Amino acid sequence: MSTWASPTIGAPGISLFRSVMVDKLLAGDRWEANDLTDLMYLCTAAAYADHVVGERRTISLLRQSVTRAAAPVQLHTDLVSLIEALRIRGG
Numbered sequence: 474m475s476t477w478a479s480p481t482i483g484a485p486g487i488s489l490f491r492s493v494m495v496d497k498l499l500a501g502d503r504w505e506a507n508d509l510t511d512l513m514y515l516c517t518a519a520a521y522a523d524h525v526v527g528e529r530r531t532i533s534l535l536r537q538s539v540t541r542a543a544a545p546v547q548l549h550t551d552l553v554s555l556i557e558a559l560r561i562r563g564g
Contacts, residue, residue: 485520485544492538502530519546526555 493512511531518525519539526549527535536548549555 485542486517489520489535489538489542489544490516492541493534496534496537502534519544519548522546524549524555524558526550526552 490512493516497508497512508531511527512534515525515527515531515535516538519535523545524547525532525535529550532548532550538544539546539548547558549558
């Protein structure tokens with residue numbers, strides 16, 4: 474199997490970034506000025522953090538890839554959701 478056909482390519486952050494980029498390109502979504510920066514940082518964070526907060530459309534894209542990769546990160550679109558998740562967890 475070629476590297477591009479593999480669901481992961483070694484580094485979790487890079488694998489999530491590639492997956493999100495493919496989803497974004499296939500959907501034909503419009504690009505905003507900050508999209509590339511958001512995706513780079515949020516994909517890296519999602520690969521290694523317990524929680525990630527981002528804007529709705531970026532988190533929506535990331536949620537698809539996190540689900541496919543079975544990454545244990547919780548994704549949030551607002552700080553209230555993050556605080557509630559931390560409160561429930563006891564953290």
